[in-house]
Amino acid sequence: MCAQLSSRSHLLPESPFRQLLPYAETAKKKGIDVIHLNIGQPDIPAPAAALEAIHEAFYDKLPYSHALGIESLREQFAAYYSETSIKVNPADVVITNGSSEGLYFVLFSLLEAKDEVLVFEPYYANYSGFAVMADVTLRSVTLHVENNFDLPSSEVIEQSITPKTKAILFTNPCNPTGRVYEYEEMKRLGELAIKHDLLFIVDEVYRVFSFGKACPSVLEIPELRDRCIVIDSISKRYSACGARVGTIVCCNPLLLTGIDRLCKLRLSAPFVGQLFAQAALEDTSDYIKKVKKAYQRRRDLVYQRLTQMPGVETYLPEGAFYGFVKLPVENAFHFCQWLLEQFSHQGQTVMMAHGAAFYLTPGMGINEVRLAYVASEERLNQAMDCLEAALQQYPHSTLTPVIAHEAR
Ligand SMILES: Cc1ncc(COP(=O)(O)O)c(C=O)c1O
Structure with a gap:
């Protein structure tokens, strides 16, 4: 089999938006509902x-x-x-x-x-x-x-x-x-x-x-x-x-x-x-106005949910439809893969893009992820439920374990 690949093509980075799709496909075959927040593909109908x-x-x-x-x-x-x-x-x-x-x-x-x-x-x-x-x-x-x-x-x-x-x-x-x-x-x-x-x-x-x-x-x-x-x-x-x-x-x-x-x-x-x-x-309808309102509601929902999760740091986005989030994990790429491969919460899981791909500086973004608010508020709430549960179960969390003190 001919397998010649240019050296230039090796320089092209993997897409952080699609790299984990095979794992999402396997999860779906197992009957898990994967909520896709990995790519900026709007779910709202076109005009x-x-x-x-x-x-x-x-x-x-x-x-x-x-x-x-x-x-x-x-x-x-x-x-x-x-x-x-x-x-x-x-x-x-x-x-x-x-x-x-x-x-x-x-x-x-x-x-x-x-x-x-x-x-x-x-x-x-x-x-x-x-x-x-x-x-x-x-x-x-x-x-x-x-x-x-x-x-x-x-x-x-x-x-x-x-x-x-x-x-x-x-x-x-x-x-x-x-x-x-x-x-x-x-x-x-x-x-x-x-x-x-x-x-x-x-x-x-x-x-x-x-x-x-x-x-x-x-x-x-x-x-x-x-x-x-x-x-x-x-x-x-x-x-x-x-x-x-x-x-x-x-x-x-x-x-x-x-x-x-x-x-x-x-x-x-x-x-x-x-x-x-x-x-x-x-189109002279107020399409953009309505869509903008929908994204703003979603932004508020996700931001509010994220800020309630222990160890999670985020920023209130002023535009676009993404949230960039620091997670209490050692390696966000591994965490994103684990979410698809080994985790589900009430039959669901969530797919996100890992943060390091958004940086040029090596080592930056290693514990960050990007979420796209391209799902309904109901689905976003479910995605946040998954993330919250996952952060509690993930074996490589950086959160200091809560030590149960016995009453003396
Ligand atoms: C900042 C930015 N620029 C450009 C693009 C490319 O979009 P398209 O080629 O669909 O216009 C994207 C897609 O997500 C984007 O987020």
């Missing part, structure tokens, strides 16, 4: 009008679209941004196969091999894989839950900027922490980008889901318009991960020329997905 639009559309073929995306969809995305103070033209919008393709296209077309990209850990784990694909090097600044994942001072950030640093890659709201960075914080990072002549790539796929405070788009900062690139997607906003429609938004036409070539090379973004996206963007 009904957009689903109807693709059911009712009649096409006698499914053609390639324009390489940069269906023109009317690009117009609609431009209009969507322009609803706020942001001025975007259809020519500034490129439609991609999800934001995943957008991230890779940006890194590949705007950076040289071995250039450095500054990230803030914990960060969306797949950035590590996209960096391998584009042959660029990530360099990280660590953010800490004890400081509410605040950005450190500019002087501290600058210690991680080297002559090879060519871009900052930032996520707002953050996956996995749920921290939302406000205008002034983004502006401060942007000032560093200007000072060191860096591209400022901001992944805003969760921007509509911010609770209690508005999440700005980097496009709102006038000084950054020629160097910022927004990565966006309909996957989370419209519960449409499988539509595979994302966007790159960039108001500097020079930066888009390399991306244009990549788009032509891969011919087209998904045609049906783009029809769906168009109908979703046209």
